[in-house]
Amino acid sequence: MxxxxxxxxxxxxxxxxxxxxxxxxxxxxxxxxxxxxxxxxxxxxxxxxxxxxxxxxxxxxxVVDLGLKEKEGEILWEYSKKLDRDPYLSLEVKATFEKVIDEYIKENPNFDENMIRDMRRALGFDSIPPFMPLVSTKDIEIFQNGTLLFEGKSYPVALTDKDELYMYWSILEGNPTVKEGQTVKITFLRQEDAVYVFEGEIIETFIDMGRKVIKIPHTFNLVRNQRRKDIRIKAELPVNIKLIDENGNIVSFEALTENISTSGFKFCLSKADEEFVQKLSINQEIETYIKISEETINVKGIIRNIQNRDSKICFGVEFKEIDKKDEAFLGQFIQDKQMELMKKYKQMQKG
Structure with a gap:
């Protein structure tokens, strides 16, 4: 034509x-x-x-097939487009979903909070597993303990309530002279994850059950200070460990990893395995052969910590030398495992 x-x-x-x-x-x-x-x-x-x-x-x-309503799908489509995001990402990625909903809330002050909670629940975004980092302060669990930093002093606090706009932190001890309009900093440790820090302006203060409560708006500006250099996931992988004992003999034994990252792993031995347990010590160099699917990677490592548990001894290993190709392969395995765990977690959340 x-x-x-x-x-x-x-x-x-x-x-x-x-x-x-x-x-x-x-x-x-x-x-x-x-x-x-x-x-x-x-x-x-x-x-x-x-x-x-x-x-x-x-x-x-x-959207309807996933259990949402047409109206909810219309919201995700419209506000994804406004943010120049792929609407399908709002169904799969929590960070995208929260950004889209935040934009919707800003333009619709009379939003239906129950509808948004139902949308999160249907998509499996109503909570985050420990192996995934927090997206915004909306993801902080109720009763999370933390520390309020104000005028050079620290006060223990706990998150006692939250909604789509605000979070409510109760001051557990002390009486800081905080008031509306002031900016405070709160830091907290999320188990199996990292230490988080955020700042917020106090919108309101009030007394509830004898404790001062501060009302702060939600924010995406969470500073995450991970205690480990790399993401660590739980995974039982066969590992062969070799070392040279004090007599110069090569000792070799099999174990299973408890968790792993691109910078190291943890394995445990039964206390009954005294022959091997006694030959391992902090700062000892070892050679490891870790089997991942059909591949085996060979990595030299150093034992950095030893934990004594009820019936076993656990050893934290830091990689000393790892081939770039093996590191990339391990990183991809960890990423795939994360996605797999996330899908299972979302399925469990949906019941």
Whole structure:
């Protein structure tokens, strides 16, 4: 169709020039050219509109299949587009979902809080497993303990309530002279994850059950100070460990990893395995062969810590030398494992 329009324009131009240039001929060519350009532009616009309409219809169907309502799908589609995000990411990635909902809340002060909670629950975003970092302060669990930092002093606090806009921290000890409009800092440790820090302006203070409570708006500006250099996941992987004992003999034994990261792993031995337990000590160098799927990676390591548990002894190993290729392979394994665990977690959340 476009080729035909171009041919019409070319024929008109040849006709006009073959008869000699005239004002009428030039105007005719300009008119036809403008008409074809407008038709092409309008045609492309219509195609784009129809394509977006089909995409949206497919998205809404996907949303309904996941247990959400059409209205909720409309919200995710509209505000994802406003943020220039792929709407499908709001169904799979909690961070994207929270950003989209935050934008919706800002433009709709009379939002339905129960609807948003239902959306989180349907998508499995109502809580975060320990191996995933927090996205915003909305993800902090109720009764999370922390420390309020104010005017050079620290006070123990606990999160006692939260909604879509605010969080409510109760001061457990002391009586800081905090008031509306002041900015405070709160830090807390999330088990199996990291230490988090955020700042917020106090919107209100009040007394509840004899304790001062401060009301602070939610924020995405969470500073995460991970205690470990890399993400560590729980995984039982066969590992062969070799070392040279004090007599110069090579000792080799099998174990299972308890957790692993790209910078090290932990393994445990039964206290009954005295033959091997007694040969391991802090700062001792070992050679390890870790089996991951069908691959085996060979890594040199150093024992950095030893934990005495009820019936076993656990050893924390830091990698001393790891090949870049093996490190990349291990990193991909950890990432895949995280996604797998996240999917299982979301399925469990949905019941």
């Amino acid at each position: 476009e080729d035909q329009r171009v041919n019409i324009l070319a024929d008109s131009f040849r006709k006009a020039t073959s008869e000699g240039l005239t004002i009428e001929g030039i105007l005719l060519v300009v008119f036809i050219f403008s008409f074809i350009a407008l038709a092409l532009t309008l045609g492309n616009y219509i195609k784009k509109v129809l394509s977006i309409k089909r995409q949206k219809a497919h998205f809404i169907k996907t």
